[in-house]
Each structure stands twice: as C-alpha cells, then as structure tokens.
Amino acid sequence: MEIPFEVKARKDTGLWNAKLGIWLFLASEVMLFGGLFSSYIFLRLGIEPGVDTPWPTDVQKVPLGFLNTLVLIASSVFVVFAWLAIKEGKWKKFQAWMAAVLFCAFFFLAVKGYEYYNKFTHYGMVLVDHSVVEGVVLDNTDKIRFEGKSVTIDVTKGSVEFLKWVDKDQRLFFDVEVDGKLVSISNVASWASSMRSKVNKEIAADRSARWAAKRKNPDAAPLKPKKITRSYTLVSKGDPFRLSAKDSRVSAYSDKEMSFVDGNKVDGKLLGDVIKFEVHEVDLQMIPKAQQDQALVWKLINDSAVKAGWDDARDEELKKMEKYYLEDRGLPVPDKQMRSRRVNVHDLHAVGKMKDGHTGDKPGHDAHKESKNKGHDVGAEVEVGEHHQIVIEVPREQKRFLSNHGPAYGTYYAIYFTMTGLHGLHVIGGIVVLGYFMFFGKALFLKNPEHMANRVEVAGLFWHFVDLVWIFLFPIMYLF
Amino acid sequence: MSASTTTQDHSENDHGDHDHHDPPFWKKYIFSTDHKMIGIQYGFTALLFLAFGFFLMMVMRWSIAYPDRAIPLLSELPWFQIWLDDEGRVTGELYNMFGAMHGTIMVFLGIVPLAFGAFGNYVTPLQIGAPDMAFPRLNMASYWCYFVGGVVMLVSFFLPSGAAKVGWTNYSPLATMTDTFYSSVFWTGQTLWLLGMVFLISSSLLGAINVIATIINLRAPGMTWMRLPFFVWAMLVTGFLLVLAFPPLEVAAIMQLMDRLAGTSFYLPTGLLENGQLMDVSGGGNPLLYQHLFWFLAHPEVYVLILPAFAIVTEIIPNNTRKPLWGYKIMVYSVMVLGFLSFIVWAHHMYMTGVGLSVSTFFQTTTVLISIPSVILLTSMLISLWGGSIRFTVPMLFATAFIPMFGIGGLTGLPLAFNLIDLHLHDTYYVIGHFHYVVAPGTIFALFAGIYYWYPKQTGRMMGTVLGHLHFWPSLILMNGIFLPMFIQGMAGFHRRAFDGGKAYEQIAQQVYLTGDTWIAKIFHGGVDIQMIDLNIVMSASAWLLAVAQVPFIINFFFSIKFGKKVDSDNPWGATTLEWATPTPPPHGNFIVEPIVYRSAYEYSVPGDKSDFTPQNQPPSEEGAEAKEETD
Amino acid sequence: MADSAEEIAKHKKAYWIVGAFLFAGTVITVAVARLEFFDLGAPGISAMDVIMGLLIATVKSTLVALIFMHLNHEKGLIYKILVFTCYFAFGMIVLMVYSLLDPIHAAF
C-alpha cells in the first residue's frame, strides 16, 4: 500500500505530505514558544516594584550571545545551500554544507554550555533586609553542617531524606532495635522501604481484626488499637556521620538535633551554620536610597573603603539620570525611571577590588574573574587588600535566600534557562536529524533523489525555525 | 442492485497488488501502522481508562453520600487501607487524589483518546477515501506516547505519596508545594502527573497533525471541501484546536516541573509562606500565569471533548432520519467560528481571580458569542429530525438523547458566562453539573452511539438491539439522576470539592429542599422533609446503578463479535459516506478500487432515486452505477 | 520551486544577501541596546530601545520565514494555517498581558 503525495505535491494544495506536516508542527511550535514568550512578558511586567526583585538586564555576556546569533544565522544560510546542493544532485557538496551546519550547531551548544557553567558556579545571596551580595560560596557553607549519632525515621512513609545529605565519603552502619532484637543495617533506604510494607501490613491486620470483632459483636466495647511502633531510631555503629544539608530541606535544627521536611530526625551536634561568602558585587536596589547607608551588607563587610566606592558608583549613575532629565530636558527625574535605573546592577554594584577605596572602571564580571582565581584562604575577619577578596560570614538567620545563578535564582533566570534550554533541545534534535541525513541519507538519495531533497527541505524548515526563535531570544535575554 | 448492498469479496486474489503476507502478530496488532488497528487500540485503551475513571468516581460518591461510614469492599483490602482512616472511611487525601485523577483520566486518557484517537483515526481516512493516514508511523508513535502517558499516570497511584491530589486543573502554588517533603520529589504523584501530561500532550499533537494533514492532502478525487462529511469537518477543527492549544499547556507543565524539581518560582509569588514559614524560593512569580496557560488550553479542550460528539451524532442522525443533514454549510461555518472563538474565552474560568472589569467584560462578551455557533449546531441537528421517518436504531437512540442532554449542558453554561452570576456559582456543584451534562450524557452518549454505529464495519456483525435498549434507557435516566440535582445543590452553594459532601457546612446542608407538605413528598417519601444533603444519596445511588447499567453494553460488545447478527452487506445502515464502500472489515489500505466522489455527503431520499440513499461514490447516472459494480 | 540551474544560481545570490542582512540586523540591535550613541530614549535601556530591538528581530525573522523557508513560494493554505496560528499566539500574549495590567482593585 502506498500513501499518495509522499513525494510529489498534490495539485490543489500544492503540498506533499511531509511539508504540510512540518508546517503544522511548526504551527504548534509557534504556540509553544508563544506560550513561553507570553510567560516572559507576564513575569516581567508582573514585577511589583518594591516587592519583587527587579528584572536584571545585564547579567549576560553580550559578546557570547552575539557570537551565537551570528553562528546560528550562518548555519541557517548553510542549510539552504545544502538543500540546493542536493537539488542539483551533488551529494558530496551536500555533505560539505551539512558539515558546516553541524559545526555551527556544535559551536553554538559549546558556547551555551560555557555560559551555563558560569551561571551555575556564580552565587547570589539575599539578606533579610533585601540587600544582595553576589559572588561565591566558600567551603560548601551554604549547607547546614551537622554531625549525627542517630537518626529517627517514621517508617510508614518510607522516606529517608537525611540520606541525601550525608557526606558521600563515609560508610554508614546502623543498629536498630526491631521487636526487641538488635538489627544491623547498612542500606538504610531498602531497610526503610521493607519496614514500610511490614509496618503498614501490621497496621492493616490490626484494623481488620478490630472491625471483624465489631461486626461479630456490635454492642461490645470496641477493641483498642494495638500499639504498633512506627518510628525507629537508628544508632550509628561506628563514628558519627557528617551531613551537609540544604536548609530548605531542613524543617528545624538546633545544637543537638536536626529535623528534615519528611520527618527524619537526626541527633548529634551542629558543626556550623555560618555562611562564608566571597563578595564580588553588592546590589542594593531593593533598598530605598536613604536607608542604603544602614544596609546589613555594610555591617557584614565592615570596610568603609568598599562602601565609599560603592556610593561613588551609585552617585555617578544618579547624576547621569539627572543630567538627562533635569539639566538637558528640564524634566523631573521620573520615579519609575529612577527605580528602573536601579534595576541595572551593572551601574550600581560595588566591586571587590577596591584597594584604594576607588571604584574600578570595569565593574562586574572582570573583577569577578580576577578575584575568583586567587584561591580561598579565608580569615575569620573580612579581608580586603592583598588578595582583593571580600569574604563575609553571614549567620544563617540573616540570610533570606541563597542560590547559584541557576534557574532558582529568580524569575529571569528561570525563564532564561527554560527558554534557552528548550531551544537547546531543539538544536540537539536538529543535529540528530541533519546528522542522520548527512551520514545515512545516501541510500535514499540514490534511490529517489527527490524524496531525499524533500526530507532535507523539511529538516531545513525546522532548522530555520530554531534560528528564528533565537533571533527573538537574543534581544530579550541578553540585551534588554 | 447497487454496489453497496452486497458484501464485497475480499479474498486474497482480489487484493491485486496488495501485500499477501500476513504481517507477524506483533506488527499487526501491537506495533501496527494501520490507522484502523491504531484506532481500535486507542478505543480499547480509552474504554479501560473510562472504566477506571468511573471506578474512582464511585469511591468519591461514597465519601460524599456516607462520609461517616466505612467504604464497603475497599476497606477490606489491606493494601488499600493506608488511604483510609482508622474507621475505614475515605480520607480527604484519598478523595482529593481520586478527584484529581478522575478528572485527568476522564478528560485526557478517556474521552479525548476515544473521541479523537479512536474515532478520528478509524473513521476519518475511510470517510475521505484515503488508504491510510498521511504519516502511519507517526500515528503509531502517537498511540504509544499516549500509552506511556497513561502508564505514568497509573504508576503514580502506587507511590508512597499516591497520585496527584490538586484537581484536574492542578493549580499552583498548591500543586507546586504538595508532597515536596518526600525525599524524592520526582517520585511523587504530583510530579509524575506533569510528566504524564507531557507525554499525553505530545501524543495529541502528533495525532492531531496527522489527522489534519490527512484531511487536507489525502482526500479522494472529487472529495471537495464542501462534500466532506460533517464528521470530517469537526475532526479537522478539533485537530486544529489540539495543535494550537496544547503547546501552552506543555509550557505550563514544563514550568511547573521546573518549580517542583529545579526550585524555580514561575508560579510562586514573593513572600509565600508554607506552614507559617517563608518558603525558600526566590519568589517573583505569579500563580495566575499558570491559570492563564492552563485555561488557554482547557477551554479549547472542552470543545475537543464536544466536537467529536457533534461529529458522530451528525453522521447518525441523517442516516436514521433518511434525509439530508439540515444546514450543512451553516454547520461547517459554525464549527469554524466555534473553533476560532474558543481561543479567546478562556478567562471566564478565572472571574474569581480578580480579573479587572474591562477584561471580564471582554471575556463575558466572547463567551456569550461562542454560544451562538453552539446553538446553531444544535438547532441544525434538531431540525434535521423534523419530518423524517426516524428509525430508532440503538445508535439513533443515543444520538437523539444527545441533543437535549447537550442542550441542558450548554444552556446552563450561559449563566456562568456572566461575571456577576459566576461569582456566586463558581466552584460549586452547579459548574460540575454544567460540564458533566455536556460530557457525560452528551459526549459519552455520542461515543456509545458511534460504537454501536461503526461496530459492524469492523466486525461484520451488529450489536444486539435488546441489550442496546437495556443499556440506553437506564443510562439515560441515571445520568439525569446524577447530574440534575447538582444544579440545585450548586445554586444553594455546595462547594465542588467538599469530600464529605457538604456535611461540614450544616446550615446549607440541612436547608430543606422539599417539605413534607408537597404532594411529591407525600407520594414518594411519606411526607418527610428532604434536605439538600439528602440529594447526595440520590446522586450517589444513581452513579452506582449507572455502573450496573453498563453491564449490558459490555456483554453486548464482546458477545456480538461472535454471536451478533451478521450484516448482509458492507453497508448495513444504508449510509452514503465512503467508509461503507470498503470491504468488511476494511483491509490494510482500505479501498479495493480508489473511490471517486461524485456528490455531497448526505444524499438521502433523493427524489426520483430508486433507493433512499445515494452513496458519495455512486456515479451520477444509473448506467454508471451498473458500470461501477462490474469493476468490483 | 527553483529547479533549473540558472534559477538556482540566482537564488544563491539572494540567500547570501539575506544572510548578510541578518548579520547586519544583529549588529544594529546590539548597537541600539548597548551603545550610548544609539540611545533613542533615556540612557541605558528604555522602552524605545526595546521596541526598536524587537522590530529589527521581527524584520529578521520575516526574512528568514519568507526567503529561507520559501514562504514566498508557497500557496495560500500554509498562509491560512500560519495566520491562524499567529492570531492565536498574539491573542494569547495580548489578552494575558491585558488581564495582568487590569487587576480588579484598579477599578475601585
């Protein structure tokens, strides 16, 4: 059986099936990215000044995005030429153009990977008064460090959150008393899940017995539920075990014990919950100007030279605004404009290399790079000077939110990673299809060159669409 | 004798150049690329899911009717008891879980696959005279995506967290925060729901692209746009709704997955508290974003639920009234307008979220506008009945019942369209009544009609009439028994998600609905006052009985394969459309000779014609008809 | 579509020119966004810049769609599908933003 119009176009519609199919698919893709773009606009316009963190507009390295845009455009041109080559019946030429396309695609992905990597290794911390520091967390101190001797688990849930946060380099052996007998376990997860079914079965059996008794003799006093142990305490057999737990998974902790969100409770002692942070940038746009002098971050940094430099940078920025509005145009500086100017971290953040109390000309990432390479010798006090490092120690209760610049860091980052990630998946899909044609398409080409040309055209349409999406992604993510 | 009254011989030598070798079992029945087999696979899977969704609902109805009694049967099963309280009663958690999954399964795993996947797949290519779908392998991928999505949903029931619990709408931030305390957030029902949805959405997209491409490009010679059966038109519009509306939901699901797994804050506003503590997220998101994306899909989705029902009913009505469909052209335009408008009404589900006056005025207006094409469609069907000599075959019974049932569902939607009234009715049983009238006695009846109607095409045997009546009449009565009281309760303010059926709200619940003084009360319940809350028992009992009423159908369905009355021709109903011009069952590749279409789809009782129907592929002259027969 | 050799040669030139246009468009967008000299409105990023940038992006993507994706050679059917799609995508964006900017408390 043959499907009509697989290769030749149908007269009245002017389309062969696959072309129609790909256009329909692209229509759904338009809606997919349309949904993402409207989410972007919705999130960005939905930011409430003074409540939400302003939308960052200069956290990307524009040259990289620019380069990637050019690379994708070039690949789009190359795809067209690959298709023309196959239309002319030149297989080798087709392969050559295709190779160029794939090179561009891999180049694009490599740059993207580099950008992602940089974001994931860069941190930001919001303090309780909404001052923000950006930089690097030192020594894994974003986690709560704890030394556990025993852990209590409610086995009816079978959930063992604490296990996720136990430092990996140690072996765990526990003793636990079950039904009066001491049991040794080494695999906590499987023990917990087997206990889960055992205990749940016991509970069920007890219930059934009580209901049966009641059914038999409805007037008698109902039986009391049997006492069934649901929580077990596992005592570490060897040394105490060390944990470093993400604090969003810890529901409460004290010097002696730490409870996790799923109810696991570890007894032992707290090793540390002070966050050591190497500051690269300070961002006070969430704090009104009058209160910026009192911001918590200055107490932590405790260095007047840094603060003075930061103040200079801010004042310079404000002056620029005043010049534009007041002096040149005689307009009052609009309040909204003021706020949105403050959005620009680029203009306001202080830089961690202010030896002489003077703001560096090139704030931001350059400074960040320099200071990061200098190793992490951390003193208890703030260090400014030789190593160009500002390291602060933040008690955990002064932290409001801490994360690397991954998707969790803010809605901008979230939509950035989601959109570029989905776009990246499209690029990978394109690579697979185009690569397949390049390496394995020859058989079909020899058999039915027109069919092969159609396939290349369809894949090319997809590839152009991927390019087209990026044409929009570049300005909204990198520039504005 | 016309070509359609004999059973075409389809022994091997007649196939000509067709493939003679039977493909191996797994290729023919499992990984088949034949649109009919895929349609049947879709149909069976979807029917199983419908049954499962029905079962979930029966448990919920117990909890509503008897919130303080142990649930029978299930409370005896030890592995099930973790979801019950110590007395064996349904817990709120279980109720929420079953409620969410009932909605999800019915909509995304039951009705859409049955209506669009099964009927769309099986009937559409046949009706347009195509040998198969435009992309047979994509078609198979679509089914298997659906299958995987279904399995993911089912697996989630057996996790420690149980399945999703936040309603079929799955609103954030509740959906983001639910069950995140488990050590593996991935292996929770709430997360798997999203994953399953991504599969189901992909499946629908593939299927819809395929159906549209088939309709546009594979129509037989002579099958012009205005000769398409209305069924095909409805499927075309449904396909477009799916292709264009589902991607935003995919976006919504992906973003919620990110919220749950990557800690993002797409839907979490700044300063959100959980258990009195500030949540450890960046904030800055907006829960309404989810609702917008969800309803952008879900309003078109409700038309995806209803259009295939229109499609089926419009095939069956002319066939049984033996007269052309009234207003075919108007119906085609209406269905297009309907599809067009259905994208710009979604915020009528969001009046309660504080959309502003001008926005709600806009959506109110579009919502009222969209009821116009719906009413046109319904009216056309009604007028099509007028003056016909109606054969009340079993499919026709269901199709006729569809009309008033959909009418009730649609008309009760109108009050909801108005902001002010909706503020009172939103999230009450009234809304539940409204859309269940559309989907349950509406769409599901149409689907039953379709099964009865096309059954002989595949099996060569008719389904039994007596059992059909035994299926239809109780179903009709019980459906109304379930859903009619919902309007009354809803207007009294019963909340749609109360797991104890409103018992917690004594005041409303004990509002007297029928006093003992009325004559009804005297006849039916000895003059005792009936309270609002007693209606729960009426509805629940109807629901359980409705399950019993499906037994004749199941028996009929399986027994007729072997013992049903054999059809005496390929066209047992005397229908005009092309699917009846194929052998029974249609072989791989469908048509033995490529059909040529000469006329429009509903030429019944053409004056001067010998028979009371003229198939689309019958050439204009009498001689032509003879000639055609010879070539067979 | 282009089938004869001369026609293909003619097309090739067109493709290179479009590619060059796209490159130039990208450069201009960056300039508008980042160089003070090109600031159309207030210093830094202002609404004017955004509008300019998106306009350029729209022109670029139209070029890609028309020339690279040969929409200029297609029949009406695809246009119909795409017009519908764009209508819905546009409707989604506009109505979502519209409702965001019109919260209920603004009316009181």
Ligand code: HEM
């Ligand atoms: C004929 C015109 C119709 C109008 C004017 C209409 C109007 C509405 C409105 C305003 C609501 C929101 C009620 C609320 O949540 O407060 C609603 C809910 C609903 N409608 Fe309709 N409707 C119509 C037809 C349909 C059809 C044909 C279906 C098909 C199945 C349908 C299915 C639904 C569903 C599923 C919901 C509830 C969703 C939920 O909240 O879970 N409606 N309808």
Ligand SMILES: [Cu+2]
């Ligand atoms: Cu709706």
